[in-house]
Amino acid sequence: MTALExxxxxxxxxxxxxxxxxxxxxxxxxxxxxxxxxxRGALDAGGKRLRPALAFLSSSPEDDPPVAAGAxxxxxxxxxxxxxxxxxxxxxxxxxxxxxxxxxxxxAKAAGxxxxxxxxxxxxxxxxxxxxxxxxDSSLALARGEAMQRRQRHDPDTTVxxxxxxxxxxTGALFEAACVLGGGSREYGRLLGIAFQIADDVLDCTGDTxxxxxxxxxxxxxxxxxxxxxxxxxxxxxxxxxxxxxPKEGVLVRVAASGALDQSRELALHYASEARSRLDGxxxxxxxxxxxRAVVERRS
Amino acid sequence: MTALExxxxxxxxxxxxxxxxxxxxxxxxxxxxxxxxxxRGALDAGGKRLRPALAFLSSSPEDDPPVAAGAxxxxxxxxxxxxxxxxxxxxxxxxxxxxxxxxxxxxAKAAGxxxxxxxxxxxxxxxxxxxxxxxxDSSLALARGEAMQRRQRHDPDTTVxxxxxxxxxxTGALFEAACVLGGGSREYGRLLGIAFQIADDVLDCTGDTxxxxxxxxxxxxxxxxxxxxxxxxxxxxxxxxxxxxxPKEGVLVRVAASGALDQSRELALHYASEARSRLDGxxxxxxxxxxxRAVVERRS
Numbered sequence: 001m002t003a004l005e006x007x008x009x010x011x012x013x014x015x016x017x018x019x020x021x022x023x024x025x026x027x028x029x030x031x032x033x034x035x036x037x038x039x040r041g042a043l044d045a046g047g048k049r050l051r052p053a054l055a056f057l058s059s060s061p062e063d064d065p066p067v068a069a070g071a072x073x074x075x076x077x078x079x080x081x082x083x084x085x086x087x088x089x090x091x092x093x094x095x096x097x098x099x100x101x102x103x104x105x106x107x108a109k110a111a112g113x114x115x116x117x118x119x120x121x122x123x124x125x126x127x128x129x130x131x132x133x134x135x136x137d138s139s140l141a142l143a144r145g146e147a148m149q150r151r152q153r154h155d156p157d158t159t160v161x162x163x164x165x166x167x168x169x170x171t172g173a174l175f176e177a178a179c180v181l182g183g184g185s186r187e188y189g190r191l192l193g194i195a196f197q198i199a200d201d202v203l204d205c206t207g208d209t210x211x212x213x214x215x216x217x218x219x220x221x222x223x224x225x226x227x228x229x230x231x232x233x234x235x236x237x238x239x240x241x242x243x244x245x246x247p248k249e250g251v252l253v254r255v256a257a258s259g260a261l262d263q264s265r266e267l268a269l270h271y272a273s274e275a276r277s278r279l280d281g282x283x284x285x286x287x288x289x290x291x292x293r294a295v296v297e298r299r300s
Numbered sequence: 301m302t303a304l305e306x307x308x309x310x311x312x313x314x315x316x317x318x319x320x321x322x323x324x325x326x327x328x329x330x331x332x333x334x335x336x337x338x339x340r341g342a343l344d345a346g347g348k349r350l351r352p353a354l355a356f357l358s359s360s361p362e363d364d365p366p367v368a369a370g371a372x373x374x375x376x377x378x379x380x381x382x383x384x385x386x387x388x389x390x391x392x393x394x395x396x397x398x399x400x401x402x403x404x405x406x407x408a409k410a411a412g413x414x415x416x417x418x419x420x421x422x423x424x425x426x427x428x429x430x431x432x433x434x435x436x437d438s439s440l441a442l443a444r445g446e447a448m449q450r451r452q453r454h455d456p457d458t459t460v461x462x463x464x465x466x467x468x469x470x471t472g473a474l475f476e477a478a479c480v481l482g483g484g485s486r487e488y489g490r491l492l493g494i495a496f497q498i499a500d501d502v503l504d505c506t507g508d509t510x511x512x513x514x515x516x517x518x519x520x521x522x523x524x525x526x527x528x529x530x531x532x533x534x535x536x537x538x539x540x541x542x543x544x545x546x547p548k549e550g551v552l553v554r555v556a557a558s559g560a561l562d563q564s565r566e567l568a569l570h571y572a573s574e575a576r577s578r579l580d581g582x583x584x585x586x587x588x589x590x591x592x593r594a595v596v597e598r599r600s
Contacts, residue, residue: 035443083409106450109383110443113416117439120420124432132424132432139417143335143410150406 003293010287013056016065020052023071027118038111042078050295051077051178054192057291058184060283068126069181072135073174075119080142082112123181131181138177145170154223156233156243160267163227167197184282191275196295198268201226203298205255220248220255227267231260268296303593310587313356316365320352323371327418338411342378350595351377351478354492357591358484360583368426369481372435373474375419380442382412423481431481438477445470454523456533456543460567463527467497484582491575496595498568501526503598505555520548520555527567531560568596 007013028039052070059066086108116139123132148166152158172193179189204219205228219226223245225233232255233240239258242251255261272292279285307313328339352370359366386408416439423432448466452458472493479489504519505528519526523545525533532555533540539558542551555561572592579585 033444033447035440035447079413083413086409107447109386110446113379113383114440114443116413116416117420117436120417120424121433121436124420124424124429124436127427127429129424129427133421136417136421140335140414143414144333146406146410147333147335 003290003297006290007053007057007287007294010057010284012061012065013053016056016067016070017049017052019065019067020049020070020074023067023122024074027071027075027122028115035107035111035114038082038107039078039115042082042111042115047077049074050196051174054175054178054189054291055182057284057287058179058182058189058282060183062283063183066182068122069131069178072119072123072131073178073181075115075122076135076139076142076177077174079112079115079119082108082115086112134180135177138173141169141173145173149224152225154243154245155225156230156240158225158230160227160230163225163230164194167194171197171200184288185278188275188278188282188288191271191278192292192295195268195271195275195292198227198264198271199296199298202228202261202264202268205229205252205261217248217252220251228255228260228264231263232258235260265296272296303590303597306590307353307357307587307594310357310584312361312365313353313587316356316367316370317349317352319365319367320349320370320374323367323422324374327371327375327422328415335407335411335414338382338407339378339415342382342411342415347377349374350496351474354475354478354489354591355482357584357587358479358482358489358582360483362583363483366482368422369431369478372419372423372431373478373481375415375422376435376439376442376477377474379412379415379419382408382415386412434480435477438473441469441473445473449524452525454543454545455525456530456540458525458530460527460530463525463530464494467494471497471500484588485578488575488578488582488588491571491578492592492595495568495571495575495592498527498564498571499596499598502528502561502564502568505529505552505561517548517552520551526564528555528560528564531563532558535560565596572596 024043028043029036049070051073055066055070055073086105120132120135123135145166145168148162148169152162152166168190172190175193175196176186176189179192180186201219204216204226206216218224220229220242223243225243229239229243233243235258236254239251239254242248272295275292276289279288282288324343328343329336349370351373355366355370355373386405420432420435423435445466445468448462448469452462452466468490472490475493475496476486476489479492480486501519504516504526506516518524520529520542523543525543529539529543533543535558536554539551539554542548572595575592576589579588582588
């Protein structure tokens with residue numbers, strides 16, 4: 001079995017994800033109309049439901065599965081994708097037209113806001129204000145990660161540490177929230193999130209379609225300094241220039257030739273291994289270990 | 301005393317608004333950085349804190365003042381303003397540069413998302429999941445109002461009923477939430493919100509600076525069919541053409557000449573009067589009555 005198959009075979013996971021899906025459907029369709037339609041589009045577009053799965057795998061088999069927590073983190077994730085499309089002007093995500101290009105900017109903004117609101121509402125229904133505060137804090141982290149990404153744009157002197165801090169904020173924080181809301185380790189979530197993000201950024205350079213469904217090569221095009229681009233830029237002034245805003249043609253081939261992709265994969269493996277070291281006493285340890293392997297092995 | 305002075309003189313209101321302000325400050329400054337800075341900008345830009353005042357005046361003097369509820373509705377309002385700036389590309393609001401033009405689109409989006417998250421977190425701390433669900437529902441209404449505004453854009457055949465439904469969603473819903481969270485009447489909030497929005501739309505046509513701080517004449521410029529523009533368009537084909545996207549020059553003068561402004565003020569007064577009729581048994585009835593007069597009498 002591959003690592004991913006181990007994760008997928010976790011007892012009760014399918015049933016849990018079906019419950020989360022039903023909860024997401026209820027959250028989105030509270031009122032018919034354009035907002036529900038955009039929300040439904042974001043929902044149907046799918047994605048791996050990795051964050052809910054993480055909440056589940058962090059919970060104890062003896063407790064009730066954390067359905068509300070799983071739905072809440074996925075709703076925040078979906079809201080972020082809808083809003084990101086708006087900012088990026090991305091016209092295709094996960095193979096579908098972006099919410100805003102079908103329904104207009106206002107509808108997309110509104111739908112994102114609504115998904116966001118619904119995330120907090122779903123979680124508040126569990127009657128746990130600490131959980132709501134935790135999700136709000138992870139939203140702050142996402143926001144800080146966005147702000148940091150903007151500051152780092154077109155800056156080939158971004159350090160690897162700065163890049164890793166950005167990963168921890170824009171990806172690690174919601175992974176953390178999923179783990180903690182499920183009952184698991186905050187540090188595991190953070191480290192897994194960083195590993196995941198590095199792997200994603202490598203996939204962006206190799207030209208495969210990646211989890212978020214964005215068009216490959218986007219980071220270079222946008223001047224977003226990811227670790228493979230930063231490491232390649234240290235070796236190759238043409239890459240450095242492209243990252244700073246210069247011509248992009250043929251640059252991904254140079255990145256691949258530089259060894260930066262392998263170095264980046266090593267870094268992802270390092271974080272995955274660090275994540276594994278935080279699993280003492282976890283009730284579903286085998287699956288969480290397999291997950292650290294699955295996120296860095298994936299090809300899409 | 302003017303109606304506004306009656307409202308302002310309500311026993312305990314100043315102290316209450318100071319507590320809300322402190323709560324808003326805490327919510328915004330949870331972490332230093334760009335996001336906090338944008339949030340702080342939105343906070344300092346002020347505004348009337350009308351929604352928190354509404355929560356307070358809806359509460360009973362015998363209960364604890366609803367500080368969390370007041371802060372939560374104001375945070376949602378602020379988040380909406382930050383995001384609206386982003387969509388509208390408005391470069392000036394309340395006399396300051398819009399959040400995004402100072403800090404970039406990503407930072408503005410992130411700050412809006414964060415203010416939004418914080419609203420739900422503040423409210424969840426009160427341990428009342430019904431309140432959080434209510435605020436989420438009013439966020440859905442805001443979103444539906446946005447979507448409706450987009451559909452109605454450049455449509456001079458928008459009916460007054462459609463316009464009123466939009467007002468109820470984009471303004472009434474959050475007024476409703478403020479009232480209900482304070483312990484008051486939902487219908488009063490809805491009707492007051494509609495009266496307020498009509499008055500705002502009249503002010504946009506008369507060229508005064510209005511509550512939200514947007515540049516006067518914006519509705520005509522954007523093709524947003526407000527009631528004064530719709531009524532004038534029924535009489536004057538030049539106004540109709542301008543609303544549908546044609547030339548705008550000299551059109552506001554024609555709107556003023558058409559009698560549509562007075563008819564719209566009448567409509568606002570009607571909704572204010574309807575709101576007053578829903579105050580039986582309200583503990584702070586005098587102030588809430590005065591508020592219905594203040595929102596339609598205002599000049600800015």
